[in-house]
Amino acid sequence: MNDLPRQRNVENQAEGAPFAPVVMKFGGTSVQDAAALRRVSKLVKRRLELRPVLVISALAKVTDQLLSAGKLAAQGNEESAKGILQTLKQRHEHLVAELITGEEAAELAAFLQDEFQVAEKLLHSIATEGEISPRAQDHLLGLGESFSSRVAAVALRQLGLDTVFVDAKQCIITDAVHTQATPLWDDTNERLQEKVGPLVKAGQIPVLGGFMGSTRDGIPTTLGRGGSDYSAAILGAGLQACRIEIWTDVDGIMTTDPRLCPDARRVPRMNFQEAAELAYFGAKVLHPATLLPAKRRNIPVWVLNSKNPESNGTEIVADTDASGRVKAVTAKRGISVVDVEPVRWLAPELLREIFEVFEKHHHGLDLLSASPNSMSLLVSTTAGLPVIAEELKGLAHLRWENHKALVSLVGEKIRRRPEIASQVFSSVADIEMRMICQGASERNISFLVDEAQAEEAVRRLHKLFFSVQETQPEVVPFQGLCQAGGPWQS
Numbered sequence: 001m002n003d004l005p006r007q008r009n010v011e012n013q014a015e016g017a018p019f020a021p022v023v024m025k026f027g028g029t030s031v032q033d034a035a036a037l038r039r040v041s042k043l044v045k046r047r048l049e050l051r052p053v054l055v056i057s058a059l060a061k062v063t064d065q066l067l068s069a070g071k072l073a074a075q076g077n078e079e080s081a082k083g084i085l086q087t088l089k090q091r092h093e094h095l096v097a098e099l100i101t102g103e104e105a106a107e108l109a110a111f112l113q114d115e116f117q118v119a120e121k122l123l124h125s126i127a128t129e130g131e132i133s134p135r136a137q138d139h140l141l142g143l144g145e146s147f148s149s150r151v152a153a154v155a156l157r158q159l160g161l162d163t164v165f166v167d168a169k170q171c172i173i174t175d176a177v178h179t180q181a182t183p184l185w186d187d188t189n190e191r192l193q194e195k196v197g198p199l200v201k202a203g204q205i206p207v208l209g210g211f212m213g214s215t216r217d218g219i220p221t222t223l224g225r226g227g228s229d230y231s232a233a234i235l236g237a238g239l240q241a242c243r244i245e246i247w248t249d250v251d252g253i254m255t256t257d258p259r260l261c262p263d264a265r266r267v268p269r270m271n272f273q274e275a276a277e278l279a280y281f282g283a284k285v286l287h288p289a290t291l292l293p294a295k296r297r298n299i300p301v302w303v304l305n306s307k308n309p310e311s312n313g314t315e316i317v318a319d320t321d322a323s324g325r326v327k328a329v330t331a332k333r334g335i336s337v338v339d340v341e342p343v344r345w346l347a348p349e350l351l352r353e354i355f356e357v358f359e360k361h362h363h364g365l366d367l368l369s370a371s372p373n374s375m376s377l378l379v380s381t382t383a384g385l386p387v388i389a390e391e392l393k394g395l396a397h398l399r400w401e402n403h404k405a406l407v408s409l410v411g412e413k414i415r416r417r418p419e420i421a422s423q424v425f426s427s428v429a430d431i432e433m434r435m436i437c438q439g440a441s442e443r444n445i446s447f448l449v450d451e452a453q454a455e456e457a458v459r460r461l462h463k464l465f466f467s468v469q470e471t472q473p474e475v476v477p478f479q480g481l482c483q484a485g486g487p488w489q490s
């Protein structure tokens with residue numbers, strides 16, 4: 001297992017500052033069954049000196065199953081929805097039976113009984129409403145982490161660790177943007193100092209569920225899918241951790257998703273911005289917002305494999321080499337491209353108005369390219385577009401096309417090497433591109449393709465940069481920050 005930053009911890013102690021703990025986040029597969037939780041206990045024992053704080057995801061696939069149950073209930077199929085809940089209950093009970101004995105086992109059984117009753121009631125009200133509101137969805141999905149973190153806290157205690165369960169909803173205080181909440185930093189940091197800090201100081205191991213938080217009024221929220229990574233970073237920043245460890249099921253950040261290219265290699269080091277862009281442009285290994293709090297406090301983030309702890313993982317820090325090398329390739333699916341054609345011309349006031357309307361409807365924008373007479377926006381959901389189009393009527397026409405994917409290469413300063421872009425575009429020359437963007441940053445080159453072509457594009461680019469020895473490419477002049485165009489096919 002990689003070297004520990006003993007120095008920083010000891011320094012903090014000497015200054016009389018609170019201990020700088022290590023935040024260890026364990027993803028769904030890392031806590032999925034009894035064997036996985038036994039591995040977690042071993043990993044945490046190796047970190048005791050650093051005062052671990054644990055963040056636990058829902059058991060593998062549980063969040064998806066809760067979501068399916070919610071959707072079934074909304075469609076009026078309450079019985080099937082409850083069937084899913086029943087299976088989930090049995091899975092957690094089985095875990096308790098395998099790992100926990102005595103009074104604590106009975107207490108946990110009672111806890112699960114109560115929580116599953118809450119879940120059933122929630123499904124019933126979703127069925128009555130005939131829809132799953134964002135607020136109900138947050139309540140339902142957060143239950144996955146609520147179950148897993150309670151069980152993990154007790155199981156790890158019985159495996160010999162001095163763990164204490166802490167309710168994340170009492171610590172991570174967020175705005176009310178359900179399904180994509182953002183922490184209210186002052187409130188959250190205060191709560192963390194109040195509820196988690198003293199436990200760390202006393203040498204205990206706080207265990208919190210990831211992904212969830214609550215509003216100031218106590219209404220459950222979630223941080224977006226994959227949000228337990230973000231929880232870990234929020235805790236890391238609030239507790240001034242010496243490091244944040246994301247324990248998952250791969251050896252670190254890889255040159256691409258190993259499910260797509262089994263020959264993907266571990267990236268030993270990245271900087272915060274590279275990792276953030278990779279996550280933002282689709283690499284599921286990290287929630288896109290994870291790196292922000294870590295970067296702000298300059299806390300190193302490690303991505304490590306809970307099944308292979310001897311691998312060195314990926315270290316994400318402030319500065320790494322900026323040799324202009326491509327570090328990884330990724331693809332973000334489910335993208336839609338929105339073409340905005342102004343009735344007159346694309347004046348700055350119109351741009352402002354367009355952005356204001358998108359913002360008003362909480363509609364995120366991924367990328368944009370503009371020419372004097374039109375503008376193309378990339379969005380991850382089209383749900384709000386009809387209303388937005390209606391509001392912009394008279395100013396601009398909107399039309400959109402779905403099922404696109406944004407393929408991206410990430411690496412510090414890759415834009416300073418024009419030969420990289422020319423190499424990329426010649427290797428995918430026969431794949432139709434809708435829009436080419438060398439991102440606003442110097443570390444990203446992206447282009448839009450039909451979703452069905454994305455995997456092929458990633459495989460080719462991965463082969464180009466990582467499977468064969470990198471050769472100096474033939475230099476073809478490449479210009480322009482963004483090009484938009486190509487025929488509409490819808």
Ligand code: ADP
Nearest residue numbers: 027028029248249253254256257259283284285
């Ligand atoms: P966890 O449950 O531990 O949070 P996730 O499934 O959210 O794990 O993220 C890990 C997965 O991310 C890997 O199994 C892998 O398939 C996928 N992944 C996508 N892109 C990358 C990448 N560049 N490097 C590593 N893993 C990646």
Ligand code: ASP
Nearest residue numbers: 057063211225226227228
């Ligand atoms: N369980 C949540 C999800 O699947 C959060 C996470 O695992 O990070 O999205």
Ligand code: MG
Nearest residue numbers: 027226284285
């Ligand atoms: Mg994840």
